[in-house]
Amino acid sequence: MEQKLRGHAHKYGKNVDTDVIIPGKYCNLIDPVELGKHALEGLDPQFTAKVKAGDIIVADTNFGCGSSREVAPIAIKGSGASAVVAKSFARIFYRNALNIGLPIFECPEAVDAIENGDEIEVEPATGVVRNVTKGTIFEAAALPPFMQALIEAGGLVPYVERRLGGM
Amino acid sequence: MTLTEKILARHAGVDRVSPGEIINAKVDLVLANELSAAVAIGVMRSIKGGGRVFDHSKIALVEDHLVPARDAQSAKLAKLMKDFAAEQQIEHFFDVGRGGIEHVVLPEEGLVAPGEVIVGGDSHTCTYGALGAFATGMGSTDIAAAFLLGEVWLKVPATIKLVYDGALGHLVYAKDVMLATVGALGIDGATYRALEYHGSTIDALSITGRMTMANMAIEAGAKNGIFHADAKALAYVRSKTERDFIVERADADAVYERVLRIDVAALEPQIACPHTPDNVHPVSQVTREEILVDQVFIGSCTNGYIEDLRVAAKILEGKKIASNLRVIVNPGSQKVWMQAAQEGILTTLAAAGCAVNTPGCGACFGGHMGTLADGERCLSTTNRNYVGRMGSPKAEVYLGSPATCAASALTGRITDPRVLELAGV
Ligand code: SF4
Numbered sequence: 185m186e187q188k189l190r191g192h193a194h195k196y197g198k199n200v201d202t203d204v205i206i207p208g209k210y211c212n213l214i215d216p217v218e219l220g221k222h223a224l225e226g227l228d229p230q231f232t233a234k235v236k237a238g239d240i241i242v243a244d245t246n247f248g249c250g251s252s253r254e255v256a257p258i259a260i261k262g263s264g265a266s267a268v269v270a271k272s273f274a275r276i277f278y279r280n281a282l283n284i285g286l287p288i289f290e291c292p293e294a295v296d297a298i299e300n301g302d303e304i305e306v307e308p309a310t311g312v313v314r315n316v317t318k319g320t321i322f323e324a325a326a327l328p329p330f331m332q333a334l335i336e337a338g339g340l341v342p343y344v345e346r347r348l349g350g351m
Numbered sequence: 352m353t354l355t356e357k358i359l360a361r362h363a364g365v366d367r368v369s370p371g372e373i374i375n376a377k378v379d380l381v382l383a384n385e386l387s388a389a390v391a392i393g394v395m396r397s398i399k400g401g402g403r404v405f406d407h408s409k410i411a412l413v414e415d416h417l418v419p420a421r422d423a424q425s426a427k428l429a430k431l432m433k434d435f436a437a438e439q440q441i442e443h444f445f446d447v448g449r450g451g452i453e454h455v456v457l458p459e460e461g462l463v464a465p466g467e468v469i470v471g472g473d474s475h476t477c478t479y480g481a482l483g484a485f486a487t488g489m490g491s492t493d494i495a496a497a498f499l500l501g502e503v504w505l506k507v508p509a510t511i512k513l514v515y516d517g518a519l520g521h522l523v524y525a526k527d528v529m530l531a532t533v534g535a536l537g538i539d540g541a542t543y544r545a546l547e548y549h550g551s552t553i554d555a556l557s558i559t560g561r562m563t564m565a566n567m568a569i570e571a572g573a574k575n576g577i578f579h580a581d582a583k584a585l586a587y588v589r590s591k592t593e594r595d596f597i598v599e600r601a602d603a604d605a606v607y608e609r610v611l612r613i614d615v616a617a618l619e620p621q622i623a624c625p626h627t628p629d630n631v632h633p634v635s636q637v638t639r640e641e642i643l644v645d646q647v648f649i650g651s652c653t654n655g656y657i658e659d660l661r662v663a664a665k666i667l668e669g670k671k672i673a674s675n676l677r678v679i680v681n682p683g684s685q686k687v688w689m690q691a692a693q694e695g696i697l698t699t700l701a702a703a704g705c706a707v708n709t710p711g712c713g714a715c716f717g718g719h720m721g722t723l724a725d726g727e728r729c730l731s732t733t734n735r736n737y738v739g740r741m742g743s744p745k746a747e748v749y750l751g752s753p754a755t756c757a758a759s760a761l762t763g764r765i766t767d768p769r770v771l772e773l774a775g776v
Contacts, residue, residue: 199538199627203737204744208716211386212417212424214393226739246539249572250737251716252474254390254490275543275574276474280490330373330504341398344496348400 188307189266189287190316191238195300198244200227202251202277206259219255220262237264240304242295244270248277257281267306269313269324271295282331283340289313294322353510353607354577355545357599358485362468370509370608379467379484381497382411384453385418385425387472388432390491395498404439405501411443411462412436413453415711418446421719451684451710454478454566454652458558459686461592465580466599470497475652475734477568480546481561482588483580483598488569508574509608510545511536515552517616522768524662525560526654526732526752528552529567530621532613534631542572544608547601552615553578558587559656566653567734570628620767623750626738634755634767642749642765646729647678647756648741649705651715654732655683657690659753664696666757666768667703670776673763678705679721681713705760717742730759 204226206219213219224231224241241260247270248256257280260268268281271292281288287308294313298304302317311324326332337343352360356368363374383391395401404410412432420426429447436444443462450456454475457463465483469476472494479486489503497503513532546568553561561578568576578584580598588596619633649655649663660682672678680700682688688710691697697707706721714721715733723729723742729749731741736748749765758768761776 201735201737203716203735203740207739207744208718209722209742211716211718212389212422212428214389226737226744246542246572249538249542250474250735252387252472252476252488252490254387254472254492257490258390272539272542274539274572276488276490279493283490283492328373328506334504340492340496341394344401344499345399347500348398 188305189238189240190305191236191240191266193240193242193298193300193302193304194231194235195242195298196227199246199249200243201249202253202256205248205256206253211253211255213255216258216262219259220264223259223263232263235263235265238266239264240306241265241268242270242298243268244295245272247273249274252276254280254284257284257286261286269294269306282334285339289324291322291324294324297322352602353545353605354547354579354599354601355485355510355575356507357601358466358468359505359507368507370507372507374505374507375502376468376505377502378470378497380409380411380462380469381494382413382453382457382469382471382473382476383494384416384473385414385428385432386416387491387494388412388435389428391472391494391498392431392435394492394495398495398499401499404498407440408442409501410441410498411457412441413445413450413456414447415450415452416716417718418711419709447709447711449685451687452652452655452712455655455683455687458482458562459591459684464588464592464594464596465584466597470494470503474569475566477573477575478562478566478652480565480568480575480577481558482584483578485575485577487575506543508543508545510547511541512547512549512607512610514610514612515550515615517552517614518555519552519615520618522754522772523618523620524752524754525556525563527618527621528615529564530623530631530750531618533567533570533629535611535613536571538570538627538629539572541568544573546571546573546576548576548578554581557658558584559658562656563653570734620752620755622755622765623736625736625747625749628735628750637765638767643728644676644730644759644764645727646676646721646723647760648714648721648729648731648733649678649753649756650681650683650713651733652683653734654753655681655687657687659732660687660691660696662753663757664699666754667760668699670703670761672704672760675763676760678760679708679714680705681708682710684710714741716740730756730765732756
């Protein structure tokens, strides 16, 4: 992922759970765009009307707690949001996001310094988070080497293909 | 090494593992339900060379979340998984009427044994830790990879040791102990960690009580929750399967990140108030104000076991539920349903005014069969009460034990089952 991700921040609190990211009644949907139409519906019914392509979700601790539904990061991706910056992520959400290629960044200092609506730029390769509106720069925690390799391979699918190919 | 580390080391083919290390572990069973399978099957089909699952005898597929199908789209997902099971000759496929909730079904069918590694496309896969297995939930892409490779990458979790002492009071159950634990840890208090349960209270618990406790490890954010398989657990597993397994024990010098001691002797029934499962208070505190209830739900992979239905039926026997509410009961599995039928429990519940549904997840996740309206309040034996969990985001969900739920069903408001018993109602 070479390019920078840039958009406005949609800021939320802690423990944003998968039931509000994509309510259970929509979990029988598969299409990312359809899912995206209901992203964060349980938390902020206006989100899908406000979000523009590239926008960045900013949240406090434990983002994505609750169920294992992979449709949660898929719905966020489908909504047009380009990344999530949070103080911390719940475990399964973290895995799912990496596996499906939704860039996520753990950066408590950046979260504290970002206000709703600020323009944000993130560099996936370096983890640098820039608050363009306020002119401040932060660095997100680096991914462990295995996960960097996973992302470099393009996610879990190409990784499995390589393994099946006997490499 | 801790119990979790021992199991993971063996499945990674190494002598030792330490917390934080990333390993590739062989899996003994991969689980999915019709929702997680639908996405996993799509991912699997998109993978070059991904035509066949690694072992058709080591995959379990359970139709439980939206069956009997709620609508055409849900029916499509159920059919997708059924067709996949046929195509791949999956040995352990459970259609509606032959299974129930995945986490109730797998132990019942002997598909879980101590020392095994089980991954599932459902966060409550951690339930199987009750039998001494390492079991954890994952998303569908991970499950697709596990279908094909028979192994998963895992970050070895640090372990939190939970030590419980004291005998449970009258009308206090494993559910209350676990709610108190989640309250003490917080919903992210064990994120990326393993929970290892110890102590005299645990030794005295039934297998299903342990399942209730392992089930809710995820509610503290944990990767897994695990018990040592004792004689009781081994007898349970041996009654279900003849296959070989290796029982592991934590080493005497195992390193724990933290030890939490919980004395349960004085523990009251507990209630998780809206809207997080760690918002836990003793029932005596919650009942200081009158909290009227529109729906009581008894069921789920937390409390849909025969013991739970027995507790509820004992309280409701010969009585009528309050006129202001409805009570919905989903036995956890077809076997639980049949056992309950034989014991007359289903008739007792129906006679009291409960709607007894077919086994499955039912109202637990707001999918169908008991979805809440705006402004409604539900007291439930399930494991989560996030906003919108059981339907409308403007509804409220409280969590409690089957005894607390049954007692509250009689009065129409959240009620301490001990107070109700003293009152002779
Ligand atoms: S009963 Fe509820 S928590 Fe358990 S698997 Fe079904 S939806 Fe999930």
